[in-house]
Amino acid sequence: xxxxxxxxxxxxxxxxxxxxxxxxxAALAENRAAGLPGIDVSPLQGKFLHVLARAIGARRILExxxxxxxxxxxxxxxxxxxxxxxxxxxAPAHAEVARKNLEAAGVAEKVDLRVGAALDLLPVLQxxxxxxxxxxxxxxKENNAPYLEWALKLARVGATVIVDNVVRKGAIVDPxxxxxxxxxxxxxxxxxxxxxxxxxxxxxxVGAKGWDGFAIGIVEETTP
Ligand code: SAH
Ligand code: DHB
Ligand code: MG
Numbered sequence: 001x002x003x004x005x006x007x008x009x010x011x012x013x014x015x016x017x018x019x020x021x022x023x024x025x026a027a028l029a030e031n032r033a034a035g036l037p038g039i040d041v042s043p044l045q046g047k048f049l050h051v052l053a054r055a056i057g058a059r060r061i062l063e064x065x066x067x068x069x070x071x072x073x074x075x076x077x078x079x080x081x082x083x084x085x086x087x088x089x090x091a092p093a094h095a096e097v098a099r100k101n102l103e104a105a106g107v108a109e110k111v112d113l114r115v116g117a118a119l120d121l122l123p124v125l126q127x128x129x130x131x132x133x134x135x136x137x138x139x140x141k142e143n144n145a146p147y148l149e150w151a152l153k154l155a156r157v158g159a160t161v162i163v164d165n166v167v168r169k170g171a172i173v174d175p176x177x178x179x180x181x182x183x184x185x186x187x188x189x190x191x192x193x194x195x196x197x198x199x200x201x202x203x204x205x206v207g208a209k210g211w212d213g214f215a216i217g218i219v220e221e222t223t224p
Pocket of ligand 2: 165
């Protein structure tokens with residue numbers, strides 16, 4: 001019942017604040033037609049990421065977990081002229097769908113889509129000397145702790161790091177729940193708790209994607 005109410009409210013707000021967007025709708029349709037799981041951010045969440053990236057004036061964005069590129073399109077559209085988003089995806093089949101969607105959305109030239117395990121690709125970004133203003137972590141929740149540590153290495157001081165799916169229908173506080181994603185989320189919070197370089201909070205969310213949440217924080221200067 002609650003889930004239906006949350007979806008109805010998302011539909012109401014979406015009707016007010018989201019404009020008809022055939023490009024984004026087509027990307028979601030392509031994702032479903034290709035059999036990708038329906039775990040893209042919701043439209044209102046996608047716009048939230050877009051608003052946030054613009055508010056920050058992000059020019060260099062890192063996304064971990066592309067799926068079909070739905071969130072990537074929202075973020076790429078937030079970039080100014082000359083801005084760039086690097087997005088990392090493990091599954092070649094997902095990346096292939098994403099490439100088509102990004103091309104169709106007219107943002108492909110702003111997107112550097114790399115295929116592989118993020119924990120293999122992140123050190124490459126470091127070797128290349130890449131630095132980011134905004135990092136969106138949304139891949140395998142099992143690795144959210146190391147992804148946060150990598151984000152802090154790759155982000156400039158003052159950058160924003162935001163992490164999707166940190167509440168998991170409240171499963172994180174259920175001691176009987178030993179699912180790997182839930183345990184990964186708890187390890188993520190343990191790392192965040194001991195991490196002085198990330199001034200962070202987390203907000204629970206409800207909506208079309210059920211009950212979940214985002215963690216968000218700012219990267220601080222290393223203090224001696
Ligand atoms: N950000 C997307 C949704 C991402 S879903 C959106 O909102 O539109 C999570 C994605 O992470 C999936 O496509 C999955 O294949 C990918 N993934 C899983 N494990 C990964 C890994 N080790 N490295 C990189 N990507 C991974
Ligand atoms: C799920 C949702 C997500 O947003 C995601 O990134 C991964 C998995 C899920 O509901 O299973
Ligand atoms: Mg997610």
